[in-house]
Amino acid sequence: MVEAQQTEQKLYGIVKDSLIFTPIASVVIHNTSAKRNSSTGESGMFQIMAKQGDTIRFYAPSYHDGLYVVSNSKFQMDTLEVWLKPMVHENLPGVFVSTYTYKDYQTDSAARMKNFIEDVGFKTPTFSKSNSGAGLGIGLDAIFSKKNKQKKKAYEIFKDDEIQRYIDFRFNKILVHQYSGLTGTKLQEFMHNYRPSAEWLRDNTDAESLKYYINDRLKLYFRRPK
Secondary structure, three states, rough: OOOOHOOEEEEEEEEEEEHHHHHHHOOOOOOOOOOOEEEEEOEEEEEEEEOOOOOEEEEEOOOOOOEEEEHHHHHOOOOEEEEEOOOEEEEOOEEEOOOOOHHHHHHHHHHHHHHHHHHOOOOOOOOEOOOOOOOEEEOOOOHHHHHHHHHHHHHHHHHHHHHHHHHHOOOOOHHHHHHHHOOOHHHHHHHHHOOEEEEHHHHHOOHHHHHHHHHHHHHHHHOOOO
């Protein structure tokens, strides 16, 4: 037994999209050997404690899962690069369409709501069938009281996160790439600078409106002073 192989160290890495070469935020990183979790930030960067031989799983909605077994050599590297493959199929030569559907998104949204309810200690989930455009309609506001300030704060953070996830689902990288041809840092920059609001997306649920939105913003993007 080599003692160094049994000592946990911080494994640093970055997760990227294998098709359009951009970092992926909010990827869940699970060390299945040590039962430990982490996640990527906006830049796709992560860190997690691990040792040689540990199996690391990477999960993100609309991407195929990634698996990595830690080798001793990786601890000598500054950053581990992980490339996740998006769930897409080639509709036409060179044209990729996401296979992550609205039904898939709603399923993930419901699972996040269920986990949130369990975490904060509510026993009865309250879903609204009238969808506000951010996953399942959320109807927990009425059960908060003045004594539930911490839970209410957690709920507000959860709602804000769900709104951002809804925007990410509608204004996703594969779609924007198809309409713009942008990849890598240029795609990141465009999506950051011209991100639509949730309100606009709720009022414009068809793909054609989003296509025109992207095309109009592309004119502004390419007109900017470099």
